[in-house]
Amino acid sequence: MSMTYSGGCACGAVRYETASAPIFQNHCQCRDCQHASGTGHASYLTFPDRSFVTISGKVITWTTIADSGHEKTHAFCPVCGSPVYLTLAVMPDVLAVHAASLDDPGRFQPEAVTYAGRGLPWDTLDPSLQTFETVPPR
Numbered sequence: 658m659s660m661t662y663s664g665g666c667a668c669g670a671v672r673y674e675t676a677s678a679p680i681f682q683n684h685c686q687c688r689d690c691q692h693a694s695g696t697g698h699a700s701y702l703t704f705p706d707r708s709f710v711t712i713s714g715k716v717i718t719w720t721t722i723a724d725s726g727h728e729k730t731h732a733f734c735p736v737c738g739s740p741v742y743l744t745l746a747v748m749p750d751v752l753a754v755h756a757a758s759l760d761d762p763g764r765f766q767p768e769a770v771t772y773a774g775r776g777l778p779w780d781t782l783d784p785s786l787q788t789f790e791t792v793p794p795r
């Protein structure tokens with residue numbers, strides 16, 4: 658199997674590819690991810706260095722103050738509206754892609770749940786995952 662992770666939005670106008678390996682794979686139940694995903698959580702693979710992620714196609718970004726108090730910028734496809742990736746002001750090098758944007762979403766291997774304290778009773782996740790009330794301590 659290729660080590661390359663590739664994916665994009667639902668309509669194919671935005672594409673990305675990286676040969677780097679994710680450093681973190683999580684479900685996030687923060688209020689912002691609930692709003693942006695339209696359901697109880699969003700799921701991400703976080704890559705350590707955005708300069709190693711090739712992105713093609715035009716995205717539109719919007720920035721919000723995350724539950725952490727730091728700026729978080731969402732990138733989505735202006736054609737189909739799919740959320741594709743996000744970046745964080747506090748960790749400017751990293752780039753997190755939405756798990757279901759992968760060409761092979763089966764490669765997502767969640768290891769943790771962030772902002773579990775915001776989880777909704779109807780959004781039950783795998784109880785064997787490590788959970789954090791907010792984010793992992795750094």
Ligand SMILES: [Zn+2]
Pocket residue numbers: 666667668669670671734735736737738739
């Ligand atoms: Zn699209």
Ligand SMILES: [Zn+2]
Pocket residue numbers: 685686687688689690691699772
């Ligand atoms: Zn979140």
